[in-house]
Amino acid sequence: MDEICTGLCRLMVDSGADAGLAQFVSLLVxxxxxxxxxxxxxxxxxxxxxxxxxxxxxxxxxxxxxxxGLMQTFADLLKLLxxxxxxxxxxxxxxxxxxxxxxxxxxxxxxxxxxxxxxHYGVDLEIGALFFVAVASFGTLAIMVAGWASNNKYALLGxxxxxxxxxxxxxxxxxxxxxxxxxxGSMSMLDIVNAQSGMWFVVLSPLAFIIFYxxxxxxxxxxxxxxIEAESELVAGFNIEYSGMKFGMFFAAEFLHxxxxxxxxxxxxxxxxxxxxxxxxxxxxxxxxxxxGGIIYLTTLWLRNTVPRLRIDQIMAxxxxxxxxxxxxNIVLVSLALKVxxxxxxxxxxxxxxxxxxxxxxTILLLLINGALTLYLxxxxxxxxxxxxxxxxAAPVQFARATAATAD
Amino acid sequence: xxxxxxxxxxVVFTIFTLGGGIGVVTTxxxxxxxxxxxxxxxxxxxxxxxxxxxxxxxxxxxxxIGAIAILxxxxxxxxxxxxxxxxxxxxxxxxxxxxxxxxxxxxxxxxMPIFGGVSPEHAPATVASTRDLGAALVDENGYVxxxxxxxxxxxxxxxGAIFIARDDTA
Numbered sequence: 001m002d003e004i005c006t007g008l009c010r011l012m013v014d015s016g017a018d019a020g021l022a023q024f025v026s027l028l029v030x031x032x033x034x035x036x037x038x039x040x041x042x043x044x045x046x047x048x049x050x051x052x053x054x055x056x057x058x059x060x061x062x063x064x065x066x067x068x069g070l071m072q073t074f075a076d077l078l079k080l081l082x083x084x085x086x087x088x089x090x091x092x093x094x095x096x097x098x099x100x101x102x103x104x105x106x107x108x109x110x111x112x113x114x115x116x117x118x119x120h121y122g123v124d125l126e127i128g129a130l131f132f133v134a135v136a137s138f139g140t141l142a143i144m145v146a147g148w149a150s151n152n153k154y155a156l157l158g159x160x161x162x163x164x165x166x167x168x169x170x171x172x173x174x175x176x177x178x179x180x181x182x183x184x185g186s187m188s189m190l191d192i193v194n195a196q197s198g199m200w201f202v203v204l205s206p207l208a209f210i211i212f213y214x215x216x217x218x219x220x221x222x223x224x225x226x227x228i229e230a231e232s233e234l235v236a237g238f239n240i241e242y243s244g245m246k247f248g249m250f251f252a253a254e255f256l257h258x259x260x261x262x263x264x265x266x267x268x269x270x271x272x273x274x275x276x277x278x279x280x281x282x283x284x285x286x287x288x289x290x291x292x293g294g295i296i297y298l299t300t301l302w303l304r305n306t307v308p309r310l311r312i313d314q315i316m317a318x319x320x321x322x323x324x325x326x327x328x329x330n331i332v333l334v335s336l337a338l339k340v341x342x343x344x345x346x347x348x349x350x351x352x353x354x355x356x357x358x359x360x361x362x363t364i365l366l367l368l369i370n371g372a373l374t375l376y377l378x379x380x381x382x383x384x385x386x387x388x389x390x391x392x393x394a395a396p397v398q399f400a401r402a403t404a405a406t407a408d
Numbered sequence: 409x410x411x412x413x414x415x416x417x418x419v420v421f422t423i424f425t426l427g428g429g430i431g432v433v434t435t436x437x438x439x440x441x442x443x444x445x446x447x448x449x450x451x452x453x454x455x456x457x458x459x460x461x462x463x464x465x466x467x468x469x470x471x472x473i474g475a476i477a478i479l480x481x482x483x484x485x486x487x488x489x490x491x492x493x494x495x496x497x498x499x500x501x502x503x504x505x506x507x508x509x510x511x512x513x514x515x516x517x518x519x520m521p522i523f524g525g526v527s528p529e530h531a532p533a534t535v536a537s538t539r540d541l542g543a544a545l546v547d548e549n550g551y552v553x554x555x556x557x558x559x560x561x562x563x564x565x566x567x568g569a570i571f572i573a574r575d576d577t578a
Contacts, residue, residue: 095443126538130466137474141446144481148439156485163482167475187538 034122038111042256046073049255049301056305083244088151091241095149100242100249103142107257109135114263115190116289117273117282128189129181132264133174136219139257140166143238146250150241158237161227161312166219168319173215175327179208180268182335184351193272195351198359202269204366207330207373209269211323216261217300218315220254224307225315262297263289270296326377333369341365417458424451438484446477463538 047062047070054061062069087096113128115121125131140162147159181187183204184195195201202209218225239250266272270292273285310318341347347362348354428448435441449472456465544550 092437092440095440125462127462127466130463130470134466134469134474137470137478140478141473144478145443148481148485160482160485163478167478170474 030122034111035108038108038256038260041259042252043073043077045255045259046076046252049258052298052301053305056302077248080245080248085244085246086241088241090151092149092151095145096241097246099142099146099149100246100253102138102145104249104253104256106135106138106142107253107260109138110260110264113189114260114267115193115272117285118190118194118279119282120286121190124188124190127187129177129187129192129268133170133177137170139219139253140170142253146242147238150238152241154236155238155240158240162221162238164312165221165225165227165315168316169215169218169225169323172211172319172323172327173219175324175331176208176212176215177268178331179205179334182331183338189267191352193267193274195354196271196274198348198351198354198356199363200269200271200274203363204359205330205334205370206367207326207370208334209265211327211330212265212268213296213300214323216265217303218319220257220261220300222258222300222304224303224310226304226309227312227315258300259293259297262295262300263293265296266292322377322381326373329373330370333373334366337366337369338362414458417454421451421454421458424448424454426451439481442477442481442484445480446473449473449477463541 050072051061051069062072065071065075087093110132112122113125113131115124143162143166144159147155147157147162150156180192180201183201184192186192186195192201239247242250266289272292273289275284275288275292278285278288338347341362342349346365348358351359425448428444428446428451431444432441432448435444449468453465453468453473456462456468545555546552
């Protein structure tokens, strides 16, 4: 009981409050904070995303409501709240209304295991990394249920695409996630961050980071993987029948998910709150985490606004023929190399608290392995590309005919 | 049973598990049936949490709800007219007998020490952690042989599925 009752709770007990009540209140405050922070962040995120997208597309973006358009999202929020709440008569009423809630909850729940600083976190689960994957699978479920319950062909087609896309990209995502777990020897997010005191995991295995980055871009359904709601093909995809705040919840869940992924990547691969002077004050640690997560978040926005959409067969081929084998090869090689180095006493057996010098030999070897794997992959891709080009040049007539047939 | 957080949780998760199960067999709609199945499986995940086995709870959600149930949903959505099933299942007596027999076998298997069951007095005092679970799976005195056999079986099943589903004309 003593371990649970710390901080605010201890303070209340010391000033004469009932122990049970104090524990309840402090837990309640914790839950409200952990769920409240992301809810408030998302309002700002929508503004940031619109501004960034506008700048990339050579526009100005929201600039009328409030200073530099900061109040735009609040205006949108009011508009959404004021809209008529329509449930189609042919829809499955219960499932139709539950889906947006599950979708948003699946993202907010991830924040329960996010450690903001070494001392401030919702809960330090023994299985933090696995918790993240398990909770994220609820997001897939929500989109699926929304697509089916709307009783609309476009929504259903969108949902079909989601299932194939999300279930497929979950495989490389989990394999990439296993690399930090394996290096840290723990699934707890706190341990994973602490294990990066010597060296960030992105240096130890950049491939794992790249795979995780690509897969999480696919998990959020952002370009080039945005065929969930390909406007030109599906009108709006799974959320076509939703209006008002129910649509707003899907919208907010997606925006928040992108930022959450940025924070998760900062925690898993970029040492979380680690940075100069982080031990001085929790605020500095928090700022480091925010800065790292923010930079990764901005690159995903950049990617989203600059690349075209891929076809579903291209996406599937890329996942199953490239990402999945690569992620498996990566984890096998990393775990083998780490074990060999530990047996040779060239790498610390416990990464938590290891210094930069301890990690140097292991880092160099792991980096070399990752580089070799990348070169091998690039060689294969180049050969494939050459073959495809030669085929296209050797048979221009058939190629043109095939293209024309697809266009029909 | 005294009223504390664990017993309240137990009641809630039992309602989830049994309610979901009842939902599965009573709904006329296949898609809703799969959703009820997920509710039921979620309740089982809750039991694992109450039994201090968070790893199993997460795996339960990840594998059963995140993968298997979603694949079932996918298959259900591909079948035609899932929402308007008119025919009723009429063979009630055989199915009642079969489910009763299964229930009895499970009940006996759990309560009687046929398969080397552990009585409450002999249950280990320490709660096994995720680390212990992982160690037991690869320990030669633990479950390394069943673990490897299961892996081989799954690989075999996967290769078999690919072989059956392969398009011979390609």
